[in-house]
Amino acid sequence: xxxxxxxxxxxxxxxxxxxxxxxxxxxxxxxxxxxxxxxxxxxxxxxxxxxxxxxxxxxxxxxxxxxxxxxxxxxxxxxxxxxxxxxxxxxxxxxxxxxxxxxxxxxxxxxxxxxxxxxxxxxxxxxxxxxxxxxxxxxxxxxxxxxxxxxxxxxxxxxxxxxxxxxxxxxxxxxxxxxxxxxxxxxxxxxxxxxxxxxxxxxxxxxxxxxxxxxxxxxxxxxxxxxxxxxxxxxxxxxxxxxxxxxxxxxxxxxxxxxxxxxxxxxxxxxxxxxxxxxxxxxxxxxxxxxxxxxxxxxxxxxxxxxxxxxxxxxxxxxxxxxxxxxxxxxxxxxxxxxxxxxxxxxxxxxxxxxxxxxxxxxxxxxxxxxxxxxxxxxxx
Numbered sequence: 524x525x526x527x528x529x530x531x532x533x534x535x536x537x538x539x540x541x542x543x544x545x546x547x548x549x550x551x552x553x554x555x556x557x558x559x560x561x562x563x564x565x566x567x568x569x570x571x572x573x574x575x576x577x578x579x580x581x582x583x584x585x586x587x588x589x590x591x592x593x594x595x596x597x598x599x600x601x602x603x604x605x606x607x608x609x610x611x612x613x614x615x616x617x618x619x620x621x622x623x624x625x626x627x628x629x630x631x632x633x634x635x636x637x638x639x640x641x642x643x644x645x646x647x648x649x650x651x652x653x654x655x656x657x658x659x660x661x662x663x664x665x666x667x668x669x670x671x672x673x674x675x676x677x678x679x680x681x682x683x684x685x686x687x688x689x690x691x692x693x694x695x696x697x698x699x700x701x702x703x704x705x706x707x708x709x710x711x712x713x714x715x716x717x718x719x720x721x722x723x724x725x726x727x728x729x730x731x732x733x734x735x736x737x738x739x740x741x742x743x744x745x746x747x748x749x750x751x752x753x754x755x756x757x758x759x760x761x762x763x764x765x766x767x768x769x770x771x772x773x774x775x776x777x778x779x780x781x782x783x784x785x786x787x788x789x790x791x792x793x794x795x796x797x798x799x800x801x802x803x804x805x806x807x808x809x810x811x812x813x814x815x816x817x818x819x820x821x822x823x824x825x826x827x828x829x830x831x832x833x834x835x836x837x838x839x840x841x842x843x844x845x846x847x848x849x850x851x852x853x854x855x856x857x858x859x860x861x862x863x864x865x866x867x868x869x870x871x872x873x874x875x876x877x878x879x880x881x882x883x884x885x886x887x888x889x890x891x892x893x894x895x896x897x898x899x900x901x902x903x904x
Contacts, residue, residue, distance in 0.1 A: 524536060524538075524539060525553060525858060525866070526539065526540065526543065527864040527866075527887070527890045528890075529890065530863065530864050530889035530890035530891070531861065531862070531863060531864055531889075531890070532858060532859060532860055532861065532862045532863075532864050533860060534860055535858060535859060535860060546868075546885070548868055548884075550870060550871075551868050551869055551870050551871070551882075551884055552868070552869055552871065552872050552873060552874070552879070553858065553866060553867070553868050554576070554839065554843070554858075554866070554867045554868075554869065554873070554880070555843045555844070555855065555856050555857055555858055555862075555865060555866065555867070556576060556577070556578025556579060556843075556855060556856075556865030556866060556867055556886075556887075556888065557575075557576050557577045557578065557579075557803075557821055557842045557843060557867065557880075558577070558578070558579045558580075558581065558803075558842055558843060558846045558847060558852070558855070558856060559572065559577050559579070559580045559581065559803070559804055559805055559807065559817075559818075559820075559821045559824075559842070560581045560738045560802040560803060560804035560842075560846045560850075561581060561583050561714050561715075561738045561740050561804025561805060561806050562580045562581065562582055562583065562804070562805065562806070562807045562808065562817065563582060563583060563584060563585065563806070563807070563808035563809065563812075564580050564582045564585070564593075564606060564807070564808075564817065565585075565589065565590075565593060565809065566593050566596065566603065567817075568580070568807065568808075568809070568817040569593065569597065569603040569604040569605075569606055569817070570602060570603050570604075571765075571766070571770060571816065571817040571818050571819075572604040572807075572817040572818035572821075573602060573603060573604045573818065573886060573888060573893055574765045574818055574883075574886070574893070575762075575765060575817075575818030575819050575821065575822065575881075575883065576818070576867035576869070576880070576883055576886050577604055577817070577818045577821050578604050578605060578855070578865035578866075578867075578886070578888045579604055579605045579606070579607070579847075579852065579855060579865065580604050580605075580606050580607075580817070581606075581607050581608075581654075581804070581846075581850060582606055582607065582608040582609065583609050583612070583657050583693070583695075583714055583804075583806075584609050584610075584611065584612035584620070584657050585608050585609070585610060585611075586611070586629060586630070587608075587610045587611065587651040587652070588630075590606075590608050590610070591651070591652060593606065594606060594608065594652070601888045601889060601891035601893075602893060602894075603888075604818075604888065605865075605888065607654040607655070607850065607852075608652070608653060608654060609648070609653055609654070609655055609656060609657035609693070610648045610651045610652065610653035611632055611633055611647075611648060611651075611653075612657035612658065612659050612695070613634060613635060613641075613644055613656070613657065613658045613659060613673060613677075613678075613681055614632060614634060614659040614673065615634070615636075615659070615670070615671045615672055615673050616632070616634055616636065617670070617671050618659065618661065618663075618670045618671045618672055618673070619659055619661035619663060619666070619670050619672075619695075620659070620661075622663070622666070622668065622670065633647055633648075635673075635677055635680070635681060636677065637677065638676050638677055638679070638680035639680075640677075641677060641680035641681040641683070641684045642680075642684040642687075644681060644684070645681060645684040645685050645688060645690070646684075646688070649688055649690060653690070654690075654850070655685075655690055655691040655692070655693055655711075655850070656681060656682075656685040656690055656691065656692045656693065657693050657694075657695065657714070658673060658678050658681050658682070658692060658693070658694045658695065658710070659672070659673055659694075659695045660672050660673060660678060660694055660695060660696050660701040660704050660705065661695055661697060661701065662698065662700075662701070664697070664698065664719075665697050665747060665780045665782065666780065667780065672701075675704050675707065675708065678694065678704055678705070678708045678710075679707070679708040679709070681708075682694075682708045682709050682710050683709070686709075691711040691712070691850070692708075692710050692711055693710060693711060693712050693713070693714050693738075694708070694710045694712075694713050694714065695713075695714050695715060696713040696714070696715055696717055697715050697717055697718070697719075698717050698719050699717050699719055699720050699722070699723070699726070701713075701717065702717050702722070702726060703726060705735075706726060706729045706730060706733065706735065709733065710735065711734075711735060711736070712735050712736040712737060712738060712802075712849070713735070713737055713738065714738045714740070714804070715738065715739075715740045715743075715744075715806070716737050716738075716739045716740065716741070716744070716787050716790055716791065716794075716801075717787075717790075718744050718747075718748075718782050718783045718784065718786045718787040718790075719783065719786070720786060721786050721789045721790050721793070722790040722793060722794065727793060727794060727797045727799060728797075730794070730799045731797055731798055731799050735799065736799070736800040736801070736802055736849055737794055737799060737800070737801050737802070738801075738802045738803075738804035739787070739791060739801050739802070739803060739804065739824065739827075739828065739831075739841075740804050740805060740806045740824075741784070741787055741788070741791070741824055741827035741828065741831070742805040742806065742807070742814070742815060742820040742821075742823050742824045742827065743778065743805060743806035743812075743814070743815060744782045744784050744787045745782075745784050745814070745823070745827060746777050746778040746779075746782075746813060746814025746815060747777075747778045747779065747780045747781070747782030747814075748781070748782040748783060748784040749777045749778075749779045750777075750784050751777070752814065752823055752827070753774045753775060753776065753777055753813065753814030753815065753816075753820075753823075754774075754775045754776075754777070754814075756774055756816075756819055756820070756822075756823050757771050757774040757775035757816075758775075759881065761881040761882065761883075762774070762816075762819045762822075762881065765818075765819070766816055766819065769810055770810070770816045770817075771816075773810050773811070773812070773813060773814075773815070773816060774814065774815065774816040774819060774820070776813035776814060777813055777814045778812075778813050778814055787831075788827065788830055788831040788832075789831075790831075791827075791828060791831030791832060791833070792831050792832030795831070795832055795833055795837070796832070800841075800845055800849065801828070801833070801841055802841055802842075802845060802846045802849060803821060803824045803825060803828060803838070803841040803842035803846065804821075804824070804846075805820040805821050805823075805824050807820050807821075821842060822878075822880050822881050824842070825838045825839065825841075825842060825877055825880060826877060826878065828841060829877050835873060835874050835875060835876070835877040836874050838877060839873060839874070839877075839880075843856040843857070844856040844857050863889055864887055864888075864889055864890035865887065865888050865889065866885075866886070866887045867880075867883065867885070867886050867887075868883075868884045868885040868886075869881075869882045869883055869884060870882035870884055
């Protein structure tokens with residue numbers, strides 16, 4: 524039994540106070556709201572995510588003039604997932620992701636091309652409201668091209684500047700080489716799990732010693748590997764019923780860039796066994812990133828984590844408490860007094876059958892129950 528008052532969990536396992544509306548959860552499991560540790564989101568993405576019980580998204584790069592109004596909106600409108608953001612990522616002026624954004628009319632991105640510019644870059648992002656710093660190390664191989672990357676010495680300087688300001692520094696790394704740059708720079712975590720080779724023992728050891736984490740993004744790797752994960756998910760009526768036609772079509776396609784999913788799955792098991800924390804994230808973005816959909820893809824990320832060697836409970840923890848703790852969101856990812864009432868009620872028991880996470884019966888964000896049509900409904904005390 525969980526009692527919610529004013530958007531916060533007031534009690535767990537006690538008698539229901541008089542005069543409080545009750546909801547029968549018989550035959551179901553109450554979970555903390557899920558957290559997707561890697562997205563590129565907007566208002567539509569956050570609204571879609573919440574329908575699947577994803578109550579928080581961690582945006583890993585965005586245009587502040589677009590994201591800041593959305594962050595304000597989620598404080599008062601509860602049919603949207605909550606969001607944290609990196610603001611602008613540190614990218615090479617001619618590097619990733621500029622080749623993907625040529626038609627988006629972006630303003631000129633702030634950047635740092637030499638180490639001495641890194642502190643100003645970090646200060647600028649934090650002044651915009653960034654919750655953490657994102658650094659791109661991407662040579663373009665997954666996209667069939669060759670791109671210049673942020674030099675290792677600039678990566679290291681940006682990490683140092685972030686740490687001096689008390690902020691986490693995260694590195695985009697799709698390759699083993701990029702992962703090594705992140706490790707050498709002392710980053711807090713990498714926002715992808717590379718797949719060009721199985722992660723090496725020495726990298727695992729370094730990551731464990733440094734207390735690093737890995738956001739797995741197996742969902743986007745599966746799409747890049749043409750594994751069929753997105754189309755299978757789109758065909759699931761539990762998913763299709765909560766997506767509009769555009770998102771169903773997006774989820775039903777694939778990136779197909781020759782990613783190697785077995786390497787990533789093997790690496791998940793090795794990292795987990797060694798005690799390196801893995802966090803569940805999808806890289807769900809806007810329409811046009813095929814094989815992914817906000818909210819829905821996180822459920823498949825859990826499936827893939829289990830395929831990599833995590834138990835259902837461990838996979839669920841990677842999308843709840845573990846991510847919350849790493850990102851300082853200690854008011855969520857758990858069901859205990861004082862925590863935010865971000866909750867998901869599902870039919871069945873996902874701790875033994877992980878796919879039950881899609882059997883959504885009810886979703887609450889800050890105690891506000893999401894109506895079936897995706898509009899904020901009643902507030903349950």
